[in-house]
Amino acid sequence: MGHVAEEAVPAPLAVVARTAAELIDADGGSVTAYEALLDAVVRWAGRDREALAEALRPVAERWGGVHQPRVLAAARLLAVVRCAAGPVEEGAEADRGEARPWLETCRHAAVQYVIGARIAEICGRLRYGERVPMLLATPSRADGTVDPFDLVMRLTEYEQAGARPGPADLGQALLRCGGGPADEDVVRAAAELALPEGPRIAAWLRRGGLPQPRAAVVREPGEPERPSRRYGARVGRRVLVGTEPLDGRGDFPRPFWSLFRAFEPLIGCNHLLLGHRERHAVVALPWHPEIVAALLLTEVAATADQDGAGSPGFLPALAQSPGPAGPAVHLALAYGLGARPDTDREAAVEALLILAAQGRLHGALLGGELARLVLLGTLRLPVVTESLGRAAGAGAGAGEGARTAGGAGAVWPVLAAMLPGLLAAVQSGAVSRPHVPLLTLAADCAQGCDARGTVTEVDALAARPGSAQSVREARRLRDVLAGRRP
Secondary structure: OOOHHHHOOOHHHHHHHHHHHHHHOOOOOHHHHHHHHHHHHHHHHHHHHHHHHHHHHOOOHHOOOOOOOOOHHHHHHHHHHHHHHHHOOOOOOOOOOOOOOOOOOOOHHHHHHHHHHHHHHHHHHHOOOOOOOOOOOOOOOOOOOOHHHHHHHHHHHHHHOOOOOHHHHHHHHHHHOOOOOOHHHHHHHOOOOOOHHHHHHHHHHHHHHOOOOOEEEOOOOOOOOOOOOOOOOOOOOEEEEEEEEOOOOHOOOOOHHHHOEEEEEOOOOOOOOOOHHHHHHHOOOOOOOHHHHHHHHHHHHHHHHHHOOOOOOOOHHHHHHOOOOOHHHHHHHHHOOOOOOOOHHHHHHHHHHHHOOOOOOOOHHHHHHHHHHOOOOOOHHHHHHHHHHHHHOOOOOHHHHHHHHHHHHHHHHHHHHHHHHHHHHOOOOOOOOOOHHHHEEEEHHHHHHOOOOOOHHHHHHHHOOOOOOHHHHHHHHHHHOEEEEE
């Protein structure tokens, strides 16, 4: 990493420059640091543009010629740095992202159009010397959300400074406000703003933000569905999720409109996003992880069935989103648990435990999707079993026993939903034999969390004559669920 001549600029600006260099080198770094840096650049541009340019010029010069960031988030940050480090162009207005023709090339990239429009708007303001007090959409919390009170206070500063909100920055800020109607005092304060945008902002906050879309599960076209004779054979099809259209797109800049349209997954799309922008996509819509997951399911699935890679960071960030975790989020988690790259599986395990700790993991939903994807041949059961075993041994708690119990309690509902379909396939002859490690894990988890109940298919397997290992493990699981000592 290049060094910034800290003695030539004020100490705070030296920190800004050093942070910018570090984030570009780190492919964008953490989203929190990334957003804070964007805000710092915009604030300093309004205070002392010449000092800001002097501080950032070495960073901009270091990344020259063919030496460019390989990740889009870092490239966008570098564009902001270059605009801040360059001269102010006179006689032009900042690009607010509305005048340019707009062409949507891939529906999967809808969130990226939003992020790109905001970055372009920031660059335009820096290039043409348009000063604003701060960025409106800077998250109030690490999960990417903007507190409605913070937004109204920032807009009040805009009003006092005689500045106008950028359409893309305001649009992103509104998408980060949600989770239900805002406090009435905050809504009233928004309505009393002298800015022309005041009534719209007040109505948005009163409504509680962007509504949640209704989801519809779709299947990827291909050969007819049929269970795999061997767990893990690549003969199945993906399961993807589409979303229905949302109202209100006309109030947002044109690059935002794709978010509001109905989404039908495009089969065979090679617009790979993961590893480049996924964490930024999550915090662009923190209250709507279902939309983000639906848009990125094709890329997540590639980590499982096409040796793709890149979901670390995406799945844990998705799990930390405050919005509801439904079919798309749990499908993304299922693909991650069956991913081939080990780092992707680690990310999926982390996401599972985050959802479980928050009480937002739908074990039956996840287990049902895992069983379906295994029987379709999309996921390999040994890989899924290994991932669930990691989660079972990594629960929260101080001691080893507490960790195991915590993980077992999270994983058992998932296994309980997987076993009926998988064992029914064995009984019908569609699958050759039970997967013993899965039965062993299920018995261990049931014992670790003192689970009780019955699983008809487990009882049927346990009733078989003989001493095959699968039968023995089925009997052990049956006894644990019945409260009998193994």
